[in-house]
Amino acid sequence: MTLQQSLTKHIKDAISSAYDATLETVEFQATRKEFEGDITVVVFPMLRVVKGNPVAIGEAIGNYLVENVTEVVRFNVVKGFLNVVLSDTHFLDFFTEVTDFSSYGIQPQNDDAMMVEYASPNTNKPLHLGHVRNVLLGYSVAQIVKASGKKVYKTQIINDRGIHICKSMLAWERYGNGETPQSTGKKGDKLVGDYYVRFDKEYKAEIATLEASGKTTEEAKAEAPIIIEAQQMLLKWEAGDKDVVALWKKMNGWVYEGFDATYEAIGVDFDKNYYESNTYLLGKEFIAEGLKSGVFIQKEDGSVWCDLTEEGLDEKIVLRSDGTAVYMTQDIGTAIQRVKDYPDVTGMIYTVGNEQDYHFQVLFLILKKLGFKWAENLFHLSYGMVDLPSGKMKSREGTVVDADDLIENMTNTAREISEDLGKIDDFNEEEKNELYHTIGLGALKYYILKVDPKKRILFNPEESVDFQGNTGPFIQYTYARIQSIIRKSEGDLILDLKDYTLDPKEKEVLKTLQLFPDVIQQAASNYSPALIANYTYDLVKEFNSFYQNVPIFAADNNKEIQFRVALCAAVGDVIKTAFSLLGINVPERM
Known part of the structure; x- marks a missing residue:
């Protein structure tokens, strides 16, 4: 039984004894810093079933707890808040019980x-900053859910078909010269992405020509020869045209190699990949079944x-009039295939x-139907976009922050700041380069994950690589400081905490x-890495306050040391575990 469970039982008993009333739940919160206490009981919700003054109710509960709960040594009541002070023994017992x-x-x-x-x-462009937030969130949530006790399978759906990849394919055919x-010495995903940008450039030029001839913008967009050819290529692909499929396999192969290299650099992985080119067919099968059943x-x-x-x-299309699939078709098929592959x-x-x-509102409803x-x-897990000081990213115009470039930039920023601090001479x-990469990636991941997923982020690389404040490098530095303390200690830590005063x-x-x-x-429960990130920062703040105010090796006796x-x-271990749930490594030295 946890402390809160024990306190809840005794508080319910106290209310039953003093007021002949029954509490369904008891609300706790952390005690505010300006008051003495280790845990706070919120009295106000009890007024629904207990008639009386909240201060008097708090006093009655406090007296009952002191008499009946050995861990409770004293209390104070501030308005409707009962602040409970716990014994040193309670905390020392907790510490020694964790093996x-x-x-x-x-x-x-x-x-x-x-x-x-x-x-x-999508296989028409390299991964960018928006993808980085996505993979960091998803990977971290998978780690956290697994740590909570559930089995977890990590997966991705690779959008390897559709008009977007046909645009890159067509541009490469026209302008690539093989x-x-x-x-070229380029990563495959970057090469294919260049041709996606090239397609957009040529498409805009054709639109402008058609508009100059008297077409409306909408007419020009629909009648531009290059978009019509891309649409025809998509139809050929779905019909299994040998040449189109061969080109598609070749260019997608380039992209997959590029993606894998980026994922490895970021430090994320997957248990299984799914491909839209496979799953959209299964989706079409279930749409046919759904037509029969009236869905x-x-x-x-x-x-x-x-x-x-x-x-x-409203009404949602799941199959076009020409029989081609839409994204909803694919997602229906993918979800069904996943449960077939992993029945648990x-x-x-x-x-x-x-x-x-x-x-996703629509997808979930259709699957239920x-x-x-x-x-x-x-x-x-809906998350906000990532913006830059210069504005929103646009893949078609080539104005995105490439993920590989971002990782390199973060590493270089970490190098510059670390060298200025002069602590790694x-x-x-090799050790320096590994440290710069660890700090740079840690800064990036923490900066993104400490924010509630729903919120939009304005990403500032220099601000993230700061060795002060709520940043990854600040926490990594604290971990390294702890490892230095452990290295300085001598022999095994045989703890005898009897009569120890905290x-x-x-x-x-x-x-x-x-x-x-x-x-x-x-x-x-909340699918929120931000809770882990900000807890870790709180722990580090408490530790640094302890470190700055309480002597360690200059303590009065060996027991204290x-x-x-x-x-x-223990703090170092928890920092390392918490950061592993965020996908962040911690250096032994900094």
């Missing part, structure tokens, strides 16, 4: 399996729709930007450590 802080908070896996989708790139990643309707032009007006939405999956988390909120029970447990070049700073660190398992569960070194080690 291994390196696995503290991580729950053993149960049979409940979730699938987390992230990345989901160049390849090998002949879908076919219009006079042959297009197939799902009527969701009764659910407050009871739910899925889709990491996709908030511009697709409506799409098709009768899939697991469709009740689908979640869209004893590192060799310094208030030690107590604050222990209180924060104690929260970690609950934070993991909250982060898993051993406990404080052990406390440092």
